[in-house]
Amino acid sequence: MRDQKIRMAIAGATGAVGLELLRLLEERQLDMELVGLAASARSAGRSVRFRDQMLKVSDLEDFDFSGVDIAFFSAGASVSRVHARRAAAQGALVIDNTSAFRMERDTPLVVPQVNVHALAQRPISNIIANPNCSTIPIVRLLDPVHRFSPVKSVIASTYQAASGAGLTGIEELDASTREVLDDGGAAPQFKRFIAPLGFNVIPSIDALLADGFTLEEQKMLQESRKIMSAPTLHITATCVRVPVRNCHSAAVYVQCERGITRADLLKIWRNSPEVRVYEGATADDFPSPRMVGSSDLVHVGRVRQDPENNKAFWFWVVSDNVRIGAALNAVQIAEALLNMRPFDLRNQEIAVAAGM
Ligand SMILES: NC(=O)c1ccc[n+]([C@@H]2O[C@H](COP(=O)([O-])OP(=O)(O)OC[C@H]3O[C@@H](n4cnc5c(N)ncnc54)[C@H](OP(=O)(O)O)[C@@H]3O)[C@@H](O)[C@H]2O)c1
Structure with missing residues (x-):
């Protein structure tokens, strides 16, 4: 004691x-x-x-x-x-x-x-x-799938909120949004991001590397391999800053080594800790940053099997980057x-x- x-x-x-x-x-x-x-x-x-x-x-x-x-x-x-x-x-x-x-x-x-x-x-x-805050929710969903049918490759596009750049990121999003609403003609001001974020998207987060990827994109590959102890896992990503105050989203395409159905995926994630699955019974049944808010769950929806490849599927994930991430x-x-x-x-x- x-x-x-x-x-x-x-x-x-x-x-x-x-x-x-x-x-x-x-x-x-x-x-x-x-x-x-x-x-x-x-x-x-x-x-x-x-x-x-x-x-x-x-x-x-x-x-x-x-x-x-x-x-x-x-x-x-x-x-x-x-x-x-x-x-x-x-x-x-x-x-x-x-x-x-x-x-x-x-x-x-x-x-x-x-x-x-x-x-x-x-x-x-x-x-x-x-x-990294985008890597955490994605590996939390990939890992149980990997144990069911080894994951071979992943293509991810992220939609990352301003809060990923801290309190000044949120302030700059608010200011650059107001700027457009108040005076569409003024020269845009930005410092925390490399372009004005209000009413915009910025396909560049963190340093640009010699191969054309950004450090944020590289982190997802290297960190996922280390966390999942999967040194040959292939992950490639495009990381994009979007005019959302909080909660990162990602659209993720996954190819496994063996066939996997949508029903398998829903069952795997329903049984995963602290995950909420949106089964998509209606067109509005998906997670989004505003609806998820400050949540301790990883929210996954839009789960779709690739109609031309029974080993591949898409999902959409949203999670609070400051909490979960x-x-x-x-x-x-x-x-x-x-x-x-x-x-x-x-x-x-x-x-x-x-x-x-
Ligand atoms: N935000 C996210 O979603 C997220 C997710 C994962 C990881 N992270 C990482 O977490 C770290 C902090 O992120 P954040 O979003 O909390 O940023 P933030 O809102 O900008 O806060 C930064 C914090 O660090 C302090 N700080 C800055 N420079 C300092 C210095 N030279 N010495 C001592 N303290 C200093 C600041 O203190 P002052 O108030 O005195 O300036 C403030 O408390 C970053 O490395 C970030 O990459 C952030």
């Missing part, structure tokens, strides 16, 4: 993911104590409500992670490369929402509904990575760790042994 509650901290506590983490830790009633909130110097001193208390936000630069058991990081990849490493070296087990460590060998990349077994041993890095996945990793108790969360020796 533990004598003390698990001590948690959040870096990036004032952002879209950080604030959602706070809501989730409150809603899900984890047996924990929140011992620190950190953000940039801009927010240091600000107060944030958690349960019935107002907690002060610290400057991450000065925040000491000694004595923290689990540290959630969502302050951007460059910040994690410095401060999540520092937190891990100070003995905290880091659950990182950024892309900084996802593909590193010593870092498990975890979606608890798919590969919770990757948490069985404390990673030598002291860091567990959360996958980041904060909820991170909290579910923490819950899995607390339930499994595979190691002592306070074992500082491992961090020291890793020489960090």
Whole structure:
């Protein structure tokens, strides 16, 4: 029996993911104590409500992670490369929402509904990575299909919400929408996105790579392979930013190695944890970002077998990118760790042994 509650901290506590983490830790009633909130110097001193208390936000630069058991990081990849490493070296087990460590060998990349077994041993890095927000719902649907009939290849087109770029992404969508409504003639203003998002779609998310794909598109391939332990799985994607405030969607075409029917798929997903299946009995029976709202489920609909290929099918998926794609996945990793108790969360020796 533990004598003390698990001590948690959040870096990036004032952002879209950080604030959602706070809501989730409150809603899900984890047996924990929140011992620190950190953000940039801009927010240091600000107060944030958690349960019935107002907690002060610290400057991450000065925040000491000694004595923290689990540290959630969502302050951007460059910040994690410095401060999540520092937190891990100070003995905290880091659950990182950024892309900084996802593909590193010593870092498990975890979606608890798919590969919770990757948490069985404390990673030598002291860091567990959360996958990309479009990858999480897609692997949650692909993995049970893969176990029924191995998935050979996937073509995905994503429709990603402004909140994927954080609170400033939502603000910029709102502003650029108002700009058009108020004064169609004004020169469009944009900074967070590479083009104005209001009344527009932008087929380019994150850095452009030498092969013409974007980093966002590359992440889906590499991360899915790692999470599903499927090194030959082929995934190709076009990732598009759309003028939606929250919830990412994707249209996904899947080819399996063996025949699979629509009835098989509906049955597989009806039996999958935290998935809602829209069986499409009427034309309006599909998930959409506005209808799904802030939800803890992965919503799948428009399930269609390819009429010319009985091993292939389409589906349409919608999920809350800030919850399912980041904060909820991170909290579910923490819950899995607390339930499994595979190691002592306070074992500082491992961090020291890793020489960090
Ligand atoms: N939004 C999503 O759907 C989503 C999904 C998956 C992963 N992620 C990842 O999660 C991370 C955060 O995303 P977000 O959407 O929450 O962004 P956000 O709304 O822009 O929030 C960023 C947070 O990071 C803090 N921060 C920024 N620069 C910092 C610095 N130099 N030092 C310390 N703190 C700093 C900000 O603090 P201030 O308030 O002081 O600026 C804020 O708390 C990103 O790496 C993102 O890729 C986001």
